[in-house]
Amino acid sequence: MEVMAEASRATLKDIAQRLGLSTATVSRSLSDTGEHRGQTVRLVKETAKEMGYIRNTAAADLVQGKSHALAVILSNTKTNFDSSIIEGIEQSAAERNLDVLILHAGNADLQAQRRAITTAVERAVRGIILVSLELQESLIATIEQVGMDCISLSSFVGGGRLPCITSDDYQMGYEATQFLIDRGHRRIGLAGIPQHGSITLRISGYRQCLEDNSIPYKESLVFHGGCLYQDGIAAMKHCLKSKERISALIGASDLVAMGAINQARDQGLDVPGEVSVMSFDGTDIVDMVRPTITSVTQAFHRMGVEGVKALLSADKPSSRFLPFRIISRQSTGPGPYLHGDPK
Amino acid sequence: MEVMAEASRATLKDIAQRLGLSTATVSRSLSDTGEHRGQTVRLVKETAKEMGYIRNTAAADLVQGKSHALAVILSNTKTNFDSSIIEGIEQSAAERNLDVLILHAGNADLQAQRRAITTAVERAVRGIILVSLELQESLIATIEQVGMDCISLSSFVGGGRLPCITSDDYQMGYEATQFLIDRGHRRIGLAGIPQHGSITLRISGYRQCLEDNSIPYKESLVFHGGCLYQDGIAAMKHCLKSKERISALIGASDLVAMGAINQARDQGLDVPGEVSVMSFDGTDIVDMVRPTITSVTQAFHRMGVEGVKALLSADKPSSRFLPFRIISRQSTGPGPYLHGDPK
DNA sequence: ACAATTACTGTAAACGTTTACGGTATGAGT
DNA sequence: ACTCATACCGTAAACGTTTACAGTAATTGT
Numbered sequence: 001m002e003v004m005a006e007a008s009r010a011t012l013k014d015i016a017q018r019l020g021l022s023t024a025t026v027s028r029s030l031s032d033t034g035e036h037r038g039q040t041v042r043l044v045k046e047t048a049k050e051m052g053y054i055r056n057t058a059a060a061d062l063v064q065g066k067s068h069a070l071a072v073i074l075s076n077t078k079t080n081f082d083s084s085i086i087e088g089i090e091q092s093a094a095e096r097n098l099d100v101l102i103l104h105a106g107n108a109d110l111q112a113q114r115r116a117i118t119t120a121v122e123r124a125v126r127g128i129i130l131v132s133l134e135l136q137e138s139l140i141a142t143i144e145q146v147g148m149d150c151i152s153l154s155s156f157v158g159g160g161r162l163p164c165i166t167s168d169d170y171q172m173g174y175e176a177t178q179f180l181i182d183r184g185h186r187r188i189g190l191a192g193i194p195q196h197g198s199i200t201l202r203i204s205g206y207r208q209c210l211e212d213n214s215i216p217y218k219e220s221l222v223f224h225g226g227c228l229y230q231d232g233i234a235a236m237k238h239c240l241k242s243k244e245r246i247s248a249l250i251g252a253s254d255l256v257a258m259g260a261i262n263q264a265r266d267q268g269l270d271v272p273g274e275v276s277v278m279s280f281d282g283t284d285i286v287d288m289v290r291p292t293i294t295s296v297t298q299a300f301h302r303m304g305v306e307g308v309k310a311l312l313s314a315d316k317p318s319s320r321f322l323p324f325r326i327i328s329r330q331s332t333g334p335g336p337y338l339h340g341d342p343k
Numbered sequence: 344m345e346v347m348a349e350a351s352r353a354t355l356k357d358i359a360q361r362l363g364l365s366t367a368t369v370s371r372s373l374s375d376t377g378e379h380r381g382q383t384v385r386l387v388k389e390t391a392k393e394m395g396y397i398r399n400t401a402a403a404d405l406v407q408g409k410s411h412a413l414a415v416i417l418s419n420t421k422t423n424f425d426s427s428i429i430e431g432i433e434q435s436a437a438e439r440n441l442d443v444l445i446l447h448a449g450n451a452d453l454q455a456q457r458r459a460i461t462t463a464v465e466r467a468v469r470g471i472i473l474v475s476l477e478l479q480e481s482l483i484a485t486i487e488q489v490g491m492d493c494i495s496l497s498s499f500v501g502g503g504r505l506p507c508i509t510s511d512d513y514q515m516g517y518e519a520t521q522f523l524i525d526r527g528h529r530r531i532g533l534a535g536i537p538q539h540g541s542i543t544l545r546i547s548g549y550r551q552c553l554e555d556n557s558i559p560y561k562e563s564l565v566f567h568g569g570c571l572y573q574d575g576i577a578a579m580k581h582c583l584k585s586k587e588r589i590s591a592l593i594g595a596s597d598l599v600a601m602g603a604i605n606q607a608r609d610q611g612l613d614v615p616g617e618v619s620v621m622s623f624d625g626t627d628i629v630d631m632v633r634p635t636i637t638s639v640t641q642a643f644h645r646m647g648v649e650g651v652k653a654l655l656s657a658d659k660p661s662s663r664f665l666p667f668r669i670i671s672r673q674s675t676g677p678g679p680y681l682h683g684d685p686k
Numbered sequence: 687a688c689a690a691t692t693a694c695t696g697t698a699a700a701c702g703t704t705t706a707c708g709g710t711a712t713g714a715g716t
Numbered sequence: 717a718c719t720c721a722t723a724c725c726g727t728a729a730a731c732g733t734t735t736a737c738a739g740t741a742a743t744t745g746t
Contacts, residue, residue, distance in 0.1 A: 009489060011702060022726045027704060036724070052488065057465040058404035059702035063731045067401065069444075083426070090447055099462050101412075102445045104433055119442055122400040145395065146352060229631055258631050265633065288572055288601050289632055290608065354732060365696045370734060379694070402732035406701045 010051040019047060030055075061124060069099040070308065071120035075107040075133045079227050079253050081281045081300050082131055085153055088304020089129060096312065098126060110136050121146055127311040129153060130162075134197045151311045153303050156198035156319070164319040165307050167298045169198055172324055173205025176250050176278060176296050179326050181213050184338030185248040185276060191235030191260060192225040192252035199252070202280070206250070227252045232259025240267055247335045248276040254285050257293050261331060272333030282327060291330030298324050353394040362390060373398075404467060412442040413651065414463035418450040418476045422570050422596050424624045424643050425474055428496055431647020432472060439655065441469060453479050464489055470654040472496060473505075477540045494654045496646050499541035499662070506660040508650050510641045510667045512541055516548025519593050519621060519639050522669050524556050527681030528591040528619060534578030534603060535568040535595035542595070545623070549593070570595045575602020583610055590678045591619040597628050600636050604674060615676030625670060634673030641667045 012023040012030075019026070021044070029036045029044035036044075061067040070093050074082055086102070093100050101123065105116040117139050120128050127149035140158050143150050152164040173190075180188050190206055193199060207217045223238065225231030232251050236259070239246050251257030257279030261271050269275055271291055279286065282297025299322045310317035355366040355373075362369070364387070372379045372387035379387075404410040413436050417425055429445070436443050444466065446459040460482050463471050470492035483501050486493050495507040516533075523531050533549055536542060550560045566581060568574030575594050579602070582589050594600030600622030604614050612618055614634055622629065625640025642665045653660035 012704095013702080023703080024705075024727080025725055027702095028725090031704085033705095040724080054461065054489065055465050056405070056467070056702050057462075058401045058410065058467060059731090060704070061401035061731095062399070062405055062702085062733085063704045065731070080423075086445075090445075094447075099466070100445055102433075102443055104437075118397065119400075122398050123442070124399070124401060142395075146397065229627075255631070262631070262633060284572075285628075288598070288605070290605060355734095356732075366733075367697080367735075368695055370732095371695090374734085376735095383694080399732050402701090403734070404701095405703085405732085406734045408701070 009056075010048075010053045011056070012053075015044065015048055015051060015053060018051070019043065066124045066126060067099075068097060069101050069123060069125045070127055070129060070311070071101045071103060071116075071123070071125040072129045072131060073103045073105050073113075073116045073120070073133055074131045076104045077107060077132070077226055077228075079132075079255060079281075080285065081154075081253065081283050081298070084283060084300035085131055085304040085307075088301040088306075089308055090304075092305045092308035096308070098308075101125060105133065107134050110138075113139055114142075117142060121148055127151070129307050129311060130155070130157065133157070135162075149311055151307055151317065153307045154298075154300070156201075160319070162319075163310060163317040165303055165310065166198065166319075166321060167296075167324045168321040169201035170205040170208075171321075172280060172296045172298075173202030174209045175205075175326060176202075176280070177206045177209035178213075179294075179328075180248045180250070180276065180278065180332070180335065181209070181215070183276070183332065183334050185335030186215050186337050187221070187244065187246045187248070189221040189223065189235065189239055189246040189249040190252075191223040191249055192227050192231035192256035193222065194226055194252075195224055202252070221246060225252065225256070227256060229255040229259040232256035232261075233263045234259075236260040236263035236267075240264070240269070246275065248278070248332070251277065251279040254279045254281045254283050254293060254295065257295075257331065258285070258289060261289075261291070261293070272331055276332040276335065278326075278332050286329065294329045294332040295327055296324055297327050298322070352399075353391075353396045354399070355396075358387065358391055358394060358396060361394070362386065409467045409469060410442075411440060412444050412466060412468045413470055413472060413654070414444045414446060414459075414466070414468040415472045415474060416446045416448050416456075416459045416463070416476055417474045419447045420450060420475070420569055420571075422475075422598060422624075423628065424497070424596070424626050424641070427626060427643035428474055428647040428650075431644040431649075432651055433647075435648045435651035439651070441651075444468060448476065450477050453481075456482055457485075460485060464491055470494070472650050472654060473498070473500070476500070478505075492654055494650055494660065496650045497641075497643070499544075503662070505662075506653060507662040508646055508653060508665060509541065509662075510639075511664040512544035513548040513551075514664075515623060515639045515641075515667055516545030517552040518548075518669060519545075519623070520549045520552035521556075522637075522671075523591045523593070523619065523621070523675065523678065524552070524558070526619070526675065526677050528678030529558050529680050530564070530587060530589045530591070532564040532566065532578065532582055532589040532592040533595075534566040534592055535570050535574035535599035536565065537569055537595075538567055545595070564589060568595065568599070570599060572598040572602040575599035575604075576606045577602075579603040579606035580610075583607070583612070589618065591621070591675070594620065594622040597622045597624045597626050597636060597638065600638075600674065601628070601632060604632075604634070604636070615674055619675040619678065621669075621675050629672065637672045637675040638670055639667055640670050641665070 012026045016023045016026045026044050029041045103116040105112040130152040132154040135157050152162050156164045156166050210217050223235035249260050257277050261277050264271050264275050278294040280296045282295035286293040286295045355369050359366045359369045369387050372384045448455040448459040473495040475497040495505050499507045499509050553560050566578035592603050600620050604620050607614050607618050621637040623639045625638035629636040629638045
C-alpha cells in the first residue's frame with residue numbers, strides 16, 4: 001500500500017524498494033552508465049517516471065565534487081551587447097546539459113566581485129565565465145588557488161593569467177579611425193571609453209592610426225565615460241561647444257553613438273551630413289535606429305559559444321581574438337578632406 | 344606542520360581539527376546562529392578565512408533540503424523588456440542572499456519548458472519566477488505536485504493557479520486606444536500582438552474602447568506577431584498598402600513601434616505628422632530613438648523586485664496588477680478627427 | 687550552599703547520490 | 717567438465733554540511 005507521498009519527493013531508494021533492486025542499480029540505470037541494459041534500464045526508467053522521480057542535484061554534486069553548472073559573471077554596466085554573449089553561452093551550455101548561473105558584479109566593486117566568485121566556487125561550478133569584467137588582482141589569485149577554470153570574454157584581463165576571448169581592441173580602434181580617415185575625416189573624436197581595462201587599447205589604436213596618417217593627436221578629442229548613452233550625449237555636447245569642430249565621432253558602444261547622434265541632431269546638425277558617427281559593438285540596435293549606425297561589429301554570440309567550448313576543453317585554452325568587421329551604414333558620410341582639399 | 348592543501352579545499356572538519364572543536368561548533372559559528380558568541384566565533388571565522396575555507400553549497404543544500412537560489416525562466420522571445428525585470432529580480436535576490444539561476448525556455452516548446460522546470464526542481468530552488476512565459480498546463484501541475492513556489496511575471500497564466508504580477512493588459516489596451524482617440528484618431532491599428540496568452544487581452548481592451556467611442560472594430564487593423572521589430576515593419580507595410588489608411592498604430596512592444604516608425608518613414612510618411620505610433624513597454628529605448636516613442640510604460644523593474652518579495656513571503660501571494668502610465672512623447676500627434684471634423 | 691538557569695559545546699544521525707569493489711549467475715571456449 | 721569472460725547486481729563507504737539532543741561548565745538567584 002502506498003502512502004500519500006506526503007509532499008516529499010521519491011528518491012532512488014523508493015524506486016529501488018519498489019523494484020526490489022539496490023539504489024546502485026537504479027542510479028546506474030538512470031544515468032546510462034552502460035553497465036545495465038535492456039530489461040532493467042527500461043523498467044527502472046519507467047517506474048522512475050511513474051513515481052515522478054526527480055534527481056537531487058545537491059546529493060549528486062556533493063558526491064561528485066562538482067556540479068554541472070556554469071557561472072557567468074557580468075559587470076553591471078548598462079550596455080546592451082552582453083545579451084548576445086549570454087545567448088551564445090546559454091545555447092552552448094544547453095548542448096552540454098549545463099545550467100547557467102548568472103551573477104552580477106560591479107566593475108570596480110571588489111566586494112561584489114568577491115561575492116560573485118565565492119558563490120561560484122561554493123556551488124562548485126564547472127567553470128566561470130567573466131563577461132566584460134575587470135577582475136581584481138586578488139580574485140584572480142583566489143580562482144587560481146582553488147583551481148577553478150575561468151575564462152574572460154570581451155575584456156582582456158589578468159595579464160595572461162586568464163584565457164581571454166575578445167576582439168582586438170587596439171586593431172578595432174585603428175581600423176575604425178582609418179575607416180573615417182579614408183572617407184575624408186581628420187578631426188575625429190572618441191567618446192565613452194572607460195579609464196581602465198583593455199578597452200582603453202582602442203585609444204592606442206586610434207592614436208597610432210592618426211599618427212600613421214600624419215594627423216596630430218589631441219587629448220581634447222577623447223572623451224572618457226562608461227559606454228553609456230549619456231556619455232554620447234555629453235561628448236557631442238562638448239564637441240559642439242568647442243571652436244574646432246570634429247567631423248566624426250567614434251562611440252565606445254552603440255548606445256554612445258546613439259546619444260551622440262541625438263545630441264547632434266537636437267542641436268540642428270545633420271548626421272552624417274555635418275558630422276559622422278560610428279560605434280563599437282554592432283548589436284541589433286544599429287539597424288533599428290535612423291540613421292542606421294556604421295559600426296565595428298563584434299562577434300558576440302560566437303564569443304559566448306566559443307567561451308563555453310574553450311572553458312570546457314581538456315587542454316588549457318589560450319587567449320585569442322575573434323574577428324570583427326566594420327559595416328558601413330547611414331551614420332557616416334564623406335568628410336571635409338575627402339579629396340585632399342580642406343573644404 | 345601543514346601539508347600543501349593539495350588543491351582540495353578546506354572543510355569544516357579541517358577547521359574543527361585545527362581548533363580542537365567539533366564541526367558542529369564550527370558550522371554554528373560560521374552561520375551565526377547566535378548559539379555562539381565573541382571569543383569562539385571570532386576565532387573560527389578568522390581561521391576559516393585564513394585557511395581559505397569555502398562552504399560547500401551542495402552539502403548544505405542536501406541536508407537542508409533546499410538551496411538558496413531562485414530560478415528565473417524566460418521565454419526566448421527577442422524583446423528587450425525582460426532585462427529590467429531581471430535586474431529587479433537580481434537586486435531583490437541579492438538582498439536576501441539568494442543566487443539567481445537563469446533558464447531559457449521557448450514559449451510553446453513543451454520540451455524546453457519541461458527541461459527548465461526540471462532543473463529548477465532538481466536544484467531545489469527556493470522558488471521559480473516565470474517571466475513572460477506561457478507555461479503549459481501539464482507543467483503547472485508538476486509544479487503544484489512537488490509543492491514548489493512559483494510566480495509569473497508579465498504574463499497572466501495558469502488561470503489563477505499561479506500567482507501573477509502583471510500590468511493590466513486589458514486596461515492598457517483600452518487606455519492606449521483612448522489616448523489616441525482623445526487626440527483625434529479613429530483609424531487605429533494594433534501590431535505585433537501574439538495569438539495566445541494574456542497579452543491578447545490588449546485586443547479586447549482596444550476593441551471595447553473603440554466600441555465605447557462608437558468606432559467600428561475592424562479585424563484588418565489588428566496585426567498579429569511576436570512583439571518583434573520585424574512585426575512592426577510588416578504591420579506598417581501592410582497598413583500603407585491598404586486603401587483606408589490608419590492614422591495611428593499601437594505596437595505590442597517598443598521594438599514593434601520602432602519597426603513601424605522606420606517603415607513609415609522609409610516610405611516617406613512623417614511620424615507623427617501623417618501617422619502616429621505608440622508602444623507598450625516603455626523601456627529605456629523609447630527615449631533614445633528619434634522620434635521618441637509615446638509609450639504605455641510598465642513597471643518592469645518593480646515587477647522583478649516585487650516578484651521576489653511575493654515569492655518568498657510566507658503567506659500565499661495573490662495575483663495583482665502593477666500600475667502603468669502612458670507617457671506622451673514625440674511619436675504621437677493630433678489625428679484627423681481632433682475637433683470632431685473628419686479632415 | 688544548593689538549585690536553577692544560562693552559555694557553550696560535542697555526539698551522531700541524516701540528507702540522496704555515486705562508485706569502487708566483490709559477488710553470482712550465465713554462457714562460451716577448450 | 718573445467719576455466720574464463722561477460723553481464724549484471726548488491727554492499728557499503730563516501731561526499732560536507734546541518735541540527736536535534738544531550739551533556740558540561742559557568743553564572744545567577746535564593
